[in-house]
Amino acid sequence: MELNEQDRRLIAEIQGGLPLVPDPFEAVGHAVGMSEDEVIQRLQELLDAGIIKRLGVVVRHHELGYQANAMTVWNVPDDQVDAIARRMAATGLVSLCYRRPRRPGWPYNLFCMIHGKTRDEALNKIDTLWYMCGLKDIPYEVLFSTRRFKQRGARYVMARA
Amino acid sequence: MDSQDRAIINALQGGFPICDRPYARVAEGLGLSEDELIRRLEALLEAGTLSRFGPMYHAERMGGSLILTAMQVPSEDFERVAEQVNAMPEIAHNYEREHDLNMWFVVATGTPEEAEATLARIEAETGYPVYPMPKLKEYYVGLRLEA
Numbered sequence: 284m285e286l287n288e289q290d291r292r293l294i295a296e297i298q299g300g301l302p303l304v305p306d307p308f309e310a311v312g313h314a315v316g317m318s319e320d321e322v323i324q325r326l327q328e329l330l331d332a333g334i335i336k337r338l339g340v341v342v343r344h345h346e347l348g349y350q351a352n353a354m355t356v357w358n359v360p361d362d363q364v365d366a367i368a369r370r371m372a373a374t375g376l377v378s379l380c381y382r383r384p385r386r387p388g389w390p391y392n393l394f395c396m397i398h399g400k401t402r403d404e405a406l407n408k409i410d411t412l413w414y415m416c417g418l419k420d421i422p423y424e425v426l427f428s429t430r431r432f433k434q435r436g437a438r439y440v441m442a443r444a
Numbered sequence: 445m446d447s448q449d450r451a452i453i454n455a456l457q458g459g460f461p462i463c464d465r466p467y468a469r470v471a472e473g474l475g476l477s478e479d480e481l482i483r484r485l486e487a488l489l490e491a492g493t494l495s496r497f498g499p500m501y502h503a504e505r506m507g508g509s510l511i512l513t514a515m516q517v518p519s520e521d522f523e524r525v526a527e528q529v530n531a532m533p534e535i536a537h538n539y540e541r542e543h544d545l546n547m548w549f550v551v552a553t554g555t556p557e558e559a560e561a562t563l564a565r566i567e568a569e570t571g572y573p574v575y576p577m578p579k580l581k582e583y584y585v586g587l588r589l590e591a
Contacts, residue, residue, distance in 0.1 A: 286506065294506065300489075300498040303482045305465055319464060326462050326499075336500045336585065338460040340485075342453060346493045354541060354548065364581075372584035380584040383512065383577040389545070394512075394577075426548075430540040432530050433549075 284332040289317065293325060345431060349398040351405040352428040356391035357421050368393055370416040376408045402427060445493060448476065452484055503552065509559040510552050514545040514575045525570045534562040545575065
Protein backbone atom coordinates (compact mmCIF):
# COMPACT_ATOMS: atom_id res chain seq x y z
CA MET A 284 0.00 0.00 0.00
CA GLU A 285 1.43 3.35 -1.06
CA LEU A 286 1.07 6.23 1.36
CA ASN A 287 0.05 9.52 -0.20
CA GLU A 288 0.48 13.04 1.12
CA GLN A 289 -2.90 12.99 2.77
CA ASP A 290 -2.05 9.73 4.55
CA ARG A 291 1.11 11.30 5.86
CA ARG A 292 -0.80 14.26 7.22
CA LEU A 293 -3.29 11.89 8.82
CA ILE A 294 -0.56 9.73 10.35
CA ALA A 295 1.29 12.76 11.66
CA GLU A 296 -1.89 14.27 13.08
CA ILE A 297 -2.76 11.25 15.25
CA GLN A 298 0.71 9.97 16.12
CA GLY A 299 0.62 11.82 19.43
CA GLY A 300 -2.80 10.38 20.26
CA LEU A 301 -6.46 10.51 19.34
CA PRO A 302 -8.41 13.57 20.46
CA LEU A 303 -10.48 12.93 23.58
CA VAL A 304 -13.70 14.37 22.20
CA PRO A 305 -16.95 12.59 21.32
CA ASP A 306 -16.16 12.57 17.60
CA PRO A 307 -12.38 12.18 17.44
CA PHE A 308 -12.28 11.23 13.76
CA GLU A 309 -14.26 14.30 12.83
CA ALA A 310 -11.79 16.43 14.80
CA VAL A 311 -8.85 14.74 13.08
CA GLY A 312 -10.50 15.27 9.69
CA HIS A 313 -11.00 18.92 10.47
CA ALA A 314 -7.28 19.28 11.18
CA VAL A 315 -6.14 17.60 7.97
CA GLY A 316 -8.88 18.63 5.56
CA MET A 317 -10.81 15.38 5.34
CA SER A 318 -14.37 14.51 6.22
CA GLU A 319 -15.10 12.22 9.16
CA ASP A 320 -16.18 9.48 6.74
CA GLU A 321 -12.96 9.80 4.76
CA VAL A 322 -10.88 9.58 7.94
CA ILE A 323 -12.79 6.51 9.12
CA GLN A 324 -12.45 4.79 5.76
CA ARG A 325 -8.77 5.57 5.37
CA LEU A 326 -7.86 4.56 8.92
CA GLN A 327 -9.64 1.25 8.39
CA GLU A 328 -7.62 0.72 5.20
CA LEU A 329 -4.38 1.57 7.01
CA LEU A 330 -5.35 -0.92 9.71
CA ASP A 331 -6.24 -3.62 7.18
CA ALA A 332 -2.91 -3.07 5.42
CA GLY A 333 -1.09 -3.45 8.73
CA ILE A 334 0.41 0.03 8.56
CA ILE A 335 -1.49 0.75 11.73
CA LYS A 336 -1.10 -2.36 13.89
CA ARG A 337 -3.89 -1.32 16.18
CA LEU A 338 -5.59 1.61 17.82
CA GLY A 339 -5.92 1.67 21.55
CA VAL A 340 -4.03 2.31 24.73
CA VAL A 341 -0.40 1.66 25.50
CA VAL A 342 0.20 1.06 29.19
CA ARG A 343 3.22 1.89 31.24
CA HIS A 344 3.81 -1.52 32.72
CA HIS A 345 5.56 -0.19 35.78
CA GLU A 346 2.59 2.00 36.71
CA LEU A 347 0.28 -1.00 36.32
CA GLY A 348 2.29 -2.82 38.95
CA TYR A 349 4.47 -4.83 36.56
CA GLN A 350 7.74 -3.86 38.18
CA ALA A 351 9.85 -6.62 36.66
CA ASN A 352 10.78 -6.17 33.03
CA ALA A 353 12.93 -9.05 31.85
CA MET A 354 14.47 -8.97 28.41
CA THR A 355 15.23 -12.63 27.89
CA VAL A 356 17.67 -13.46 25.13
CA TRP A 357 18.33 -16.91 23.67
CA ASN A 358 21.06 -18.32 21.49
CA VAL A 359 18.99 -20.56 19.24
CA PRO A 360 20.46 -22.57 16.35
CA ASP A 361 19.48 -20.71 13.19
CA ASP A 362 17.45 -23.58 11.77
CA GLN A 363 15.33 -23.80 14.95
CA VAL A 364 14.53 -20.13 15.49
CA ASP A 365 11.16 -20.12 13.74
CA ALA A 366 9.90 -23.25 15.47
CA ILE A 367 11.03 -22.21 18.94
CA ALA A 368 9.82 -18.64 18.58
CA ARG A 369 6.36 -19.82 17.53
CA ARG A 370 6.22 -22.15 20.53
CA MET A 371 7.21 -19.30 22.82
CA ALA A 372 4.64 -16.97 21.32
CA ALA A 373 1.92 -19.58 21.77
CA THR A 374 2.52 -19.89 25.52
CA GLY A 375 1.03 -16.49 26.28
CA LEU A 376 3.95 -15.86 28.64
CA VAL A 377 5.90 -13.46 26.46
CA SER A 378 4.84 -9.92 25.59
CA LEU A 379 7.08 -9.49 22.57
CA CYS A 380 9.23 -11.89 20.60
CA TYR A 381 11.70 -10.93 17.88
CA ARG A 382 14.60 -12.41 15.99
CA ARG A 383 17.60 -10.08 15.93
CA PRO A 384 21.17 -10.35 14.62
CA ARG A 385 24.00 -11.81 16.66
CA ARG A 386 26.96 -9.52 17.35
CA PRO A 387 30.58 -10.20 18.26
CA GLY A 388 30.45 -11.08 21.96
CA TRP A 389 26.67 -11.26 21.78
CA PRO A 390 25.53 -14.71 20.62
CA TYR A 391 21.80 -14.19 21.25
CA ASN A 392 19.44 -14.12 18.30
CA LEU A 393 15.98 -14.46 19.86
CA PHE A 394 14.60 -11.79 22.17
CA CYS A 395 11.51 -12.13 24.36
CA MET A 396 10.10 -9.54 26.69
CA ILE A 397 8.61 -10.96 29.86
CA HIS A 398 6.80 -8.87 32.45
CA GLY A 399 5.99 -9.77 36.02
CA LYS A 400 4.72 -8.00 39.09
CA THR A 401 7.90 -9.20 40.81
CA ARG A 402 11.23 -10.62 39.66
CA ASP A 403 10.18 -13.99 41.00
CA GLU A 404 7.03 -13.94 38.94
CA ALA A 405 9.03 -13.08 35.81
CA LEU A 406 11.60 -15.78 36.57
CA ASN A 407 8.83 -18.32 37.12
CA LYS A 408 7.41 -17.46 33.71
CA ILE A 409 10.85 -17.97 32.19
CA ASP A 410 11.14 -21.38 33.92
CA THR A 411 7.76 -22.35 32.57
CA LEU A 412 8.76 -21.22 29.10
CA TRP A 413 11.93 -23.26 29.41
CA TYR A 414 9.95 -26.44 30.19
CA MET A 415 7.08 -25.87 27.80
CA CYS A 416 9.20 -25.02 24.79
CA GLY A 417 11.97 -27.60 25.18
CA LEU A 418 14.75 -25.07 25.72
CA LYS A 419 17.07 -27.02 27.97
CA ASP A 420 20.02 -26.92 25.58
CA ILE A 421 19.49 -23.33 24.55
CA PRO A 422 21.84 -20.85 26.28
CA TYR A 423 20.09 -17.74 27.51
CA GLU A 424 20.41 -14.69 29.71
CA VAL A 425 17.86 -12.57 31.53
CA LEU A 426 18.43 -8.83 31.48
CA PHE A 427 16.23 -7.17 34.07
CA SER A 428 15.77 -3.46 33.74
CA THR A 429 16.97 -1.51 36.73
CA ARG A 430 15.87 1.94 35.59
CA ARG A 431 13.56 3.29 32.96
CA PHE A 432 14.57 6.65 31.63
CA LYS A 433 12.05 7.17 28.96
CA GLN A 434 8.95 5.40 27.70
CA ARG A 435 6.75 7.00 25.13
CA GLY A 436 5.19 5.88 21.94
CA ALA A 437 7.42 6.12 18.94
CA ARG A 438 6.83 9.25 16.92
CA TYR A 439 7.71 9.39 13.30
CA VAL A 440 8.45 12.88 12.24
CA MET A 441 7.05 12.70 8.76
CA ALA A 442 9.36 14.57 6.44
CA ARG A 443 6.69 16.20 4.35
CA ALA A 444 3.87 16.29 6.86
CA MET B 445 -7.00 3.41 39.75
CA ASP B 446 -10.25 1.57 40.43
CA SER B 447 -12.03 -1.38 38.84
CA GLN B 448 -13.55 0.77 36.11
CA ASP B 449 -10.14 2.12 35.13
CA ARG B 450 -8.88 -1.44 34.98
CA ALA B 451 -11.78 -2.46 32.78
CA ILE B 452 -11.07 0.46 30.44
CA ILE B 453 -7.38 -0.42 30.17
CA ASN B 454 -8.07 -4.10 29.57
CA ALA B 455 -10.67 -3.32 26.91
CA LEU B 456 -8.65 -0.69 25.06
CA GLN B 457 -5.44 -2.74 24.92
CA GLY B 458 -7.35 -4.86 22.43
CA GLY B 459 -8.39 -2.08 20.09
CA PHE B 460 -10.60 0.92 19.56
CA PRO B 461 -13.49 1.13 17.09
CA ILE B 462 -13.10 3.27 14.00
CA CYS B 463 -16.56 4.77 13.66
CA ASP B 464 -18.46 7.88 14.68
CA ARG B 465 -18.92 8.30 18.43
CA PRO B 466 -16.38 5.55 19.21
CA TYR B 467 -16.12 6.48 22.88
CA ALA B 468 -19.87 6.11 23.25
CA ARG B 469 -19.66 2.64 21.76
CA VAL B 470 -16.81 1.52 24.04
CA ALA B 471 -18.49 3.16 27.05
CA GLU B 472 -21.69 1.26 26.45
CA GLY B 473 -19.85 -2.06 26.59
CA LEU B 474 -18.27 -1.04 29.89
CA GLY B 475 -21.41 0.32 31.46
CA LEU B 476 -20.08 3.87 31.53
CA SER B 477 -21.22 7.11 29.95
CA GLU B 478 -19.26 8.57 27.04
CA ASP B 479 -18.25 11.53 29.22
CA GLU B 480 -17.07 9.32 32.02
CA LEU B 481 -14.92 7.23 29.67
CA ILE B 482 -13.30 10.31 28.15
CA ARG B 483 -12.67 11.80 31.59
CA ARG B 484 -11.10 8.61 32.87
CA LEU B 485 -8.86 8.25 29.81
CA GLU B 486 -7.70 11.83 30.32
CA ALA B 487 -6.89 11.08 33.95
CA LEU B 488 -5.03 7.84 33.13
CA LEU B 489 -2.93 9.65 30.54
CA GLU B 490 -2.34 12.55 32.92
CA ALA B 491 -1.23 10.16 35.68
CA GLY B 492 1.10 8.34 33.28
CA THR B 493 -0.57 4.96 33.73
CA LEU B 494 -1.08 5.06 29.98
CA SER B 495 1.82 6.27 27.88
CA ARG B 496 -0.51 6.97 25.00
CA PHE B 497 -3.86 6.45 23.43
CA GLY B 498 -3.94 6.23 19.67
CA PRO B 499 -2.42 4.30 16.79
CA MET B 500 0.49 1.90 16.96
CA TYR B 501 2.18 2.12 13.60
CA HIS B 502 4.12 -0.53 11.77
CA ALA B 503 7.26 1.54 11.41
CA GLU B 504 8.80 -0.29 8.48
CA ARG B 505 5.60 -0.39 6.46
CA MET B 506 5.43 3.38 6.80
CA GLY B 507 8.95 3.73 5.49
CA GLY B 508 10.19 4.39 8.99
CA SER B 509 12.62 2.66 11.22
CA LEU B 510 12.57 1.31 14.77
CA ILE B 511 15.88 -0.04 16.01
CA LEU B 512 16.68 -1.57 19.37
CA THR B 513 20.20 -0.49 20.21
CA ALA B 514 22.55 -1.45 23.02
CA MET B 515 25.54 0.31 24.52
CA GLN B 516 28.14 -0.64 27.08
CA VAL B 517 28.72 2.39 29.26
CA PRO B 518 31.11 2.43 32.24
CA SER B 519 29.18 3.14 35.44
CA GLU B 520 31.08 6.35 36.14
CA ASP B 521 29.95 7.74 32.80
CA PHE B 522 26.45 6.28 32.77
CA GLU B 523 24.52 9.36 33.91
CA ARG B 524 26.13 11.64 31.35
CA VAL B 525 25.49 9.24 28.50
CA ALA B 526 21.90 8.59 29.62
CA GLU B 527 21.25 12.32 29.65
CA GLN B 528 22.66 12.76 26.16
CA VAL B 529 20.73 9.83 24.73
CA ASN B 530 17.44 10.68 26.45
CA ALA B 531 17.60 14.25 25.19
CA MET B 532 17.30 13.10 21.58
CA PRO B 533 13.73 13.17 20.27
CA GLU B 534 14.43 10.06 18.17
CA ILE B 535 14.76 7.93 21.31
CA ALA B 536 11.44 6.24 22.06
CA HIS B 537 12.48 4.55 25.25
CA ASN B 538 15.58 3.79 27.18
CA TYR B 539 16.32 1.28 29.93
CA GLU B 540 19.26 0.50 32.13
CA ARG B 541 19.66 -3.28 32.30
CA GLU B 542 21.80 -5.68 34.31
CA HIS B 543 24.45 -6.74 31.83
CA ASP B 544 27.77 -5.56 30.39
CA LEU B 545 25.58 -4.10 27.67
CA ASN B 546 23.82 -1.93 30.20
CA MET B 547 21.91 0.65 28.17
CA TRP B 548 19.12 -0.40 25.81
CA PHE B 549 17.08 2.08 23.83
CA VAL B 550 14.91 2.26 20.74
CA VAL B 551 15.63 4.70 17.93
CA ALA B 552 12.41 5.61 16.09
CA THR B 553 12.67 7.70 12.95
CA GLY B 554 10.73 8.47 9.80
CA THR B 555 13.41 7.04 7.53
CA PRO B 556 16.31 4.56 7.79
CA GLU B 557 18.70 7.40 6.88
CA GLU B 558 17.61 9.38 9.94
CA ALA B 559 18.19 6.30 12.08
CA GLU B 560 21.74 5.97 10.73
CA ALA B 561 22.35 9.64 11.42
CA THR B 562 20.98 9.37 14.95
CA LEU B 563 23.18 6.36 15.73
CA ALA B 564 26.22 8.18 14.37
CA ARG B 565 25.35 11.24 16.45
CA ILE B 566 25.05 9.12 19.61
CA GLU B 567 28.50 7.63 19.00
CA ALA B 568 29.99 11.05 18.33
CA GLU B 569 28.38 12.75 21.33
CA THR B 570 28.90 10.00 23.87
CA GLY B 571 32.21 8.62 22.66
CA TYR B 572 31.00 5.01 22.94
CA PRO B 573 30.06 2.55 20.20
CA VAL B 574 26.43 1.61 19.60
CA TYR B 575 25.25 -1.90 18.81
CA PRO B 576 22.12 -1.74 16.70
CA MET B 577 20.04 -4.91 16.85
CA PRO B 578 17.30 -4.37 14.29
CA LYS B 579 14.53 -6.90 14.25
CA LEU B 580 14.91 -9.53 11.55
CA LYS B 581 11.60 -11.18 12.19
CA GLU B 582 8.62 -10.47 14.39
CA TYR B 583 6.93 -13.48 15.98
CA TYR B 584 4.71 -11.89 18.53
CA VAL B 585 3.66 -8.42 19.53
CA GLY B 586 1.01 -8.86 22.14
CA LEU B 587 2.06 -6.51 24.83
CA ARG B 588 -1.15 -6.73 26.82
CA LEU B 589 -0.93 -6.62 30.55
CA GLU B 590 -3.92 -7.25 32.69
CA ALA B 591 -4.63 -4.18 34.77
